[in-house]
Every structure is written in C-alpha cells, then in structure tokens.
Amino acid sequence: MRGCVGSGDRMVRVLIGIIALLVGLALRGTIGTGWAYVADIVGAIALLTGLAGYCPLYAVLGVRTCGRPA
Numbered sequence: 001m002r003g004c005v006g007s008g009d010r011m012v013r014v015l016i017g018i019i020a021l022l023v024g025l026a027l028r029g030t031i032g033t034g035w036a037y038v039a040d041i042v043g044a045i046a047l048l049t050g051l052a053g054y055c056p057l058y059a060v061l062g063v064r065t066c067g068r069p070a
Contacts, residue, residue: 003053006065010050017047 005013020043027036049055058064 003066004058004064005049005053005055006067009065010053013046013050017043017045017050019043020046 020039022043024036024039024043027033027039053066055063
C-alpha cells in the first residue's frame with residue numbers, strides 16, 4: 001500500500017478531522033446524537049486518512065496529491 005496523499009492534503013485532513021470530532025462532541029448535548037455521529041464519522045475518516053497518508057477513494061480514482069510515483 002503506497003501513499004497517495006501529499007503533505008499539504010494530509011495537514012488539511014488532520015485539521016478537518018480534529019475540528020469535525022470537536023463539533024461532534026459539541027453537538028451531543030444540543031441538537032441530538034444523529035448529527036453528532038455524522039460529524040464523528042467524517043472526522044474519524046479525515047483524521048485516519050490524514051495520519052496514514054493513504055486514501056482508498058483516491059486509490060480507486062487514481063488521484064495522487066503526493067507528486068509523481070517513484
């Protein structure tokens with residue numbers, strides 16, 4: 001499994017993941033848990049793909065943001 005997510009993309013994904021997880025925590029006590037779970041899922045996916053440097057959707061679509069393959 002080779003990485004297909006570049007460093008800039010990874011930083012944005014990690015940031016979005018952290019923000020979405022925090023939004024999910026904030027929504028738990030206000031408008032219900034349904035939207036909180038959606039925010040948690042989006043946050044977890046963004047955070048994990050950012051930390052791993054690999055996105056399965058990018059791999060399927062043939063998208064690479066980390067430059068040319070070696």
